[in-house]
Amino acid sequence: MFVWEDDLYYSCTTCDVEFHKDCYSEPKKLIHPYHLQHPLDLIDGKNEAESSKCTWCGSNPTRYYYRCSICSFCLDIYCSYKFPSLTITNPKSHHHLLSLFPRPLLVPCDACGSINRSDPSYACFQCNYMVHVSCINLPRVIKLTRHHHRLSHTPYLSPSSYSCRVCHKNVDDKYGQYSCNQETCSYVAHSKCASHKEVWDGRELEWEPEEPDNSENVAPFKKIGDSLIEHFCHEHHLRLEKYKDLGDDDQEDKQCHACVLPIDSRDFYNCTQCGFSLHEVCANLPRELDHALHKHKLFLDTSPQEVYDDMSCSVCQQRFSGFRYKCKDKNCLLSDIFRIHVGCISLPDYFTHKSHGHPLCFPILELRHKEKIICKVCKKHCSLSHLQCSTTCEFDLCYRCATFPSEVRYKHDKHPLSLCYGEETSDGNKYWCDICEKELDSTEWFYTCDKCCVTIHLDCIFGSSIYMKPGFTFRYISFKVKVLRNNSNTRLICDGCEHRCSAHVYYEVHWYRYEFVSCSLECLEQRINGCLGKIRKRKLSL
Structure with missing residues (x-):
C-alpha cells in the first residue's frame, strides 16, 4: 500500500496497475437494486475499445464501472454506491406504500414537477404516483x-x-x-x-405555532418632539432637516453614517450636539428583517467594525464602514458570518433596473444559467451574488454596479450628475472625464450633466472605496489605518503605486517606524504585506 496526496492506494509490483483503497475493495460481481434481473461485472475501462455511458445517470464513467454482460446495462462507481430500499412504508409524501422504480425516471416527478434521471424514484402503481427519493420527505x-x-x-x-x-x-x-x-x-x-439549502432554513413548521410579528416592538427610533427623534444607534437627539444647497461647505462634506453616501439632495437627520447624520430613509431602517439574500433573519448592527476582515459585505465583497445587517444564527456564526451593507440590502430580489428592459432577479447559485458570470458593466467576474435577467437575456449585473446611485453631486458642478447607462451608438464625438482627463467610452456607464457637458468615469467619482467614511479608523492585522478625506488642493502620492491619490478618500498608516499613504485598499494591502515580508526576512537573518 502506498500514499499519494493523502490518499491510500494499492499498486502492483509486477504490472502497471493501481487501485484507490476504496476501489480495491469493490466486488467483482454485484447485484444492485437498479438492475435486479442480472448480475453486474466490474469492468476496467482501460481495456475496453468503446466507452460506455452510465444507464442510470447518463454520465461517462471513470476508469472502473459495472456492466451487465447480458443486456449491456452500465452503472458507474458513484451510482453503484446508492442502495435504496425496495419499499418505503408510511411515506411522508403519499398515503400508500411506495416501491422502488428500477429505471431512471424520464417523466416529471409528481412531487416537484422536474425530471432528474440520476435521482432514484419510487412508485405507487395503485395511484400512478411517481416520486424522486429526494422528494419523499419534502417538508409540508x-x-x-x-x-x-x-x-x-x-x-x-x-x-x-x-x-x-x-x-x-x-x-x-x-x-x-x-x-x-x-x-x-x-x-x-x-x-x-x-426547499433549496440556500433558500430554506431547514425548519419543518407543520406542528409549530405561528410566530408573533414583533416588528413594532423593535422600531429604530421614537419621536420625542417636532422633527426630533431618539435613535437607538446614537446617544444624542437627532433633528430632521431639509437639504439646502452645496454652498454650505459643512453640508457638502456630510455623509450618512448608515449607507456612507453623501447627504446630497434628500432630507436627513442631524445630531443636535455632534456631526452624526442619517438620511431620513436610513433612519427608518428596521432593526431586524427578512431578505431573499439570506435564509435566516437579519439584524441591524450599527457598531463600528474596527477589524479589516469584518468590513467586507458578503454580497458585493466591498469593504465598508457603515451600518450592516448580520445573521445571528448559530450555524452561520460557526462558519462564515453573513453581513451585508445598507446599499445591497435595499435591492429587492426581483425588480426592473433602469439599465435593462426586463426584470432582474437574484438566482440560486447552483441554478445559475452558466458557470462563469461576468458583469455587463464592470466586466469583472461575479464571484458570489449577482443579478441576472429573469428572461433568456444574457444580462448579468454585479451588486456593486447595481447599487450605484442614479444621481450624485460633484463639487465643480452646481447641478446633480445623472447616471448614464451607456449610449447605444457613438456619433463620433469624444467624451473626456473631468477628473482623470482621459477619454471616456460613451457606450459604458458614466455620470454626466447635460447642462454643463460634464462627464466622469464611475471609478473616478467614487474610487474603489465608495463606502469608506472619512474619519473612520480600523485595524489591518496590527497596523492602525486612518481613512482621511482627500480634498486638499495638492493630491498626495501613493506610496504603493506611486500615483496621485485621486479618490475621495485615502489611507494613512502609522506603525512603529512605518509611515505611508495609500490611494486604495488594494495598494494598502500590498504595502502592508510588503512591510510584513521585510520584517520576516529580518527576523530570519538574525
Whole structure:
C-alpha cells in the first residue's frame, strides 16, 4: 500500500496497475437494486475499445464501472454506491406504500414537477404516483425569508398561469409545489426551489405555532418632539432637516453614517450636539428583517467594525464602514458570518433596473444559467451574488454596479450628475472625464450633466472605496489605518503605486517606524504585506 496526496492506494509490483483503497475493495460481481434481473461485472475501462455511458445517470464513467454482460446495462462507481430500499412504508409524501422504480425516471416527478434521471424514484402503481427519493420527505409547511407568510406543499394547484417566486420560471400546476397559506395571496414556488439549502432554513413548521410579528416592538427610533427623534444607534437627539444647497461647505462634506453616501439632495437627520447624520430613509431602517439574500433573519448592527476582515459585505465583497445587517444564527456564526451593507440590502430580489428592459432577479447559485458570470458593466467576474435577467437575456449585473446611485453631486458642478447607462451608438464625438482627463467610452456607464457637458468615469467619482467614511479608523492585522478625506488642493502620492491619490478618500498608516499613504485598499494591502515580508526576512537573518 502506498500514499499519494493523502490518499491510500494499492499498486502492483509486477504490472502497471493501481487501485484507490476504496476501489480495491469493490466486488467483482454485484447485484444492485437498479438492475435486479442480472448480475453486474466490474469492468476496467482501460481495456475496453468503446466507452460506455452510465444507464442510470447518463454520465461517462471513470476508469472502473459495472456492466451487465447480458443486456449491456452500465452503472458507474458513484451510482453503484446508492442502495435504496425496495419499499418505503408510511411515506411522508403519499398515503400508500411506495416501491422502488428500477429505471431512471424520464417523466416529471409528481412531487416537484422536474425530471432528474440520476435521482432514484419510487412508485405507487395503485395511484400512478411517481416520486424522486429526494422528494419523499419534502417538508409540508415552511417559512422563507422571501415571503412574509408560511408556505404549504400541495400536490397540485388550481388551473392558472403561475410563476415561481424564487427562480421566476413557469410553474406547472399539475405537479406538487409550495403555495402561500393565505387564501388571498398568490405566492407560488417550485418544490425544489423553495426547499433549496440556500433558500430554506431547514425548519419543518407543520406542528409549530405561528410566530408573533414583533416588528413594532423593535422600531429604530421614537419621536420625542417636532422633527426630533431618539435613535437607538446614537446617544444624542437627532433633528430632521431639509437639504439646502452645496454652498454650505459643512453640508457638502456630510455623509450618512448608515449607507456612507453623501447627504446630497434628500432630507436627513442631524445630531443636535455632534456631526452624526442619517438620511431620513436610513433612519427608518428596521432593526431586524427578512431578505431573499439570506435564509435566516437579519439584524441591524450599527457598531463600528474596527477589524479589516469584518468590513467586507458578503454580497458585493466591498469593504465598508457603515451600518450592516448580520445573521445571528448559530450555524452561520460557526462558519462564515453573513453581513451585508445598507446599499445591497435595499435591492429587492426581483425588480426592473433602469439599465435593462426586463426584470432582474437574484438566482440560486447552483441554478445559475452558466458557470462563469461576468458583469455587463464592470466586466469583472461575479464571484458570489449577482443579478441576472429573469428572461433568456444574457444580462448579468454585479451588486456593486447595481447599487450605484442614479444621481450624485460633484463639487465643480452646481447641478446633480445623472447616471448614464451607456449610449447605444457613438456619433463620433469624444467624451473626456473631468477628473482623470482621459477619454471616456460613451457606450459604458458614466455620470454626466447635460447642462454643463460634464462627464466622469464611475471609478473616478467614487474610487474603489465608495463606502469608506472619512474619519473612520480600523485595524489591518496590527497596523492602525486612518481613512482621511482627500480634498486638499495638492493630491498626495501613493506610496504603493506611486500615483496621485485621486479618490475621495485615502489611507494613512502609522506603525512603529512605518509611515505611508495609500490611494486604495488594494495598494494598502500590498504595502502592508510588503512591510510584513521585510520584517520576516529580518527576523530570519538574525
